[in-house]
Amino acid sequence: MRDLIKEAISDLKNADGFIYVTAEGDKVDLHEAAKKGIPVTPVNPKDQVIKKLEKAGLPLNEGKFLNELNELIALVTGNAPAAKTTKRRTFTDAEKSKIVEEWKKVEAAGKKTKAAFAREIGVGYQTFINWLRG
Incomplete structure (x- = not known):
């Protein structure tokens, strides 16, 4: 799972708008593919990352799941926000x-x-x- 997350981060940080994949679905450098004459398809890295994460059981495009995941991380790390119980104050x-x-x-x-x-x-x-x- 950690490797999947690291790869996803790398794909999103390093892509210049698109990543390129072969007919088999392997990622390939565009310049390398051009030199070797390999046909490639441009793919939005965000879409690829979402598909990979969903396949691994992490539906990051679902708001409810994201809220639950963020809450879990906050509780585990001790960074959970204090519950807001204060009412908005009006000043004279x-x-x-x-x-x-x-x-x-x-x-x-x-x-x-x-x-x-x-x-x-x-x-x-x-x-x-x-x-x-x-």
Whole structure:
């Protein structure tokens, strides 16, 4: 399985849009085939990889399977995202003003970037920028 995955990665990284196969289905270098007079067929490497992986029992074009595989990998590696249980927060105009005032103090001290400050208070960067403009 590992060799199949490595080959798939290689095929996708090294192909210039297509890979070339003989009538028997063997991969061949286009220049080599031309020198030897071997007829070849251009094939989309992505389609070839998908077929090989499906044949091996890995249907990567199925969204549900991909989600399950990604979840498995995350759980095995310990990189599973924490479950989101927080509700989206709405700020009043007074709260926004107070946050902007706090930013002015932090900015004057030169301690943080706008992005770091926005993360710290739990607000999206663009939302914070809009508050500063507002």
